Amino acid sequence: MAISSIGSTPGVGTADRNMESTGLDLQSLLKIILTQLTYQDPLKPVDNFEFVSQLAQFTSMEQSRQMTDKLDSLLSLQSSNQTVGLLGRNVDVTTDTSTVSGVVKSVSFQGTQPQLTIETADGQFLTNATLSQIAAVR
Template sequence: MPISPVSSTSDVNNRIDSLGLDMQSLLQIILTQLTYQDPLKPVDNFEFVSQLAQFTSLEQSRQMTDKIDNLLSVQSATQTLGLLGRNVDVQTDAALLSGVVKSVSFKDSQPQLTVETTSGEFLTNASISQIVSVR
């Protein structure tokens, strides 16, 4: 699993949120609103501050979600490494096999197990979802 560097402020500002807008675009929209507002009916300053607070809150929520996702990924990897040397039952397409977990690798951030079966054969690329029990 590759470890990504900590994002800098410019990276955060350039990221696109789930709405398809980054923080810079949102600020541009507010600036455009200010530029073309009706001088006889100006928008209340409180509204703009409220909009900025909402955009900031949205960005912080997105960042927190990203960090929680990363934390869950690391936790999953740590739990998977705890299977090394353990006896497991693995459900394959053909049968239920028992064996010992010999190695763990990660492909596309998904753990892949290599299990040595009781008959001495090696089952490679077993996924966590295939494990029925751990002893």
């Protein structure tokens, strides 16, 4: 007996979500449950409560993953806002060889990582400074 695919499930993204970290997506879980129902022993049927429990656990796990993704996005936005707030401020930046003081002149983003350009008191520009290099803000 052939089992056809379930198709798309409303409300579940497919293209942009990478579910490799959890191992299964909703589509795979539904296929497993359908296969279990199809091939179960009629003399020993599986309790429906078990299937509902599995779906509830998966839903809870998926909601936790979505909340984690949204919190990561929120933290990234907060970092961006804090970085933009450094414009025009005096900062001390630790480099490989010394600590440099100067004014933040511009902020750019390389991916999600902010890059600062700092003008020192003698007119030199320090480019591509990161937030982790900032020792003090005045």
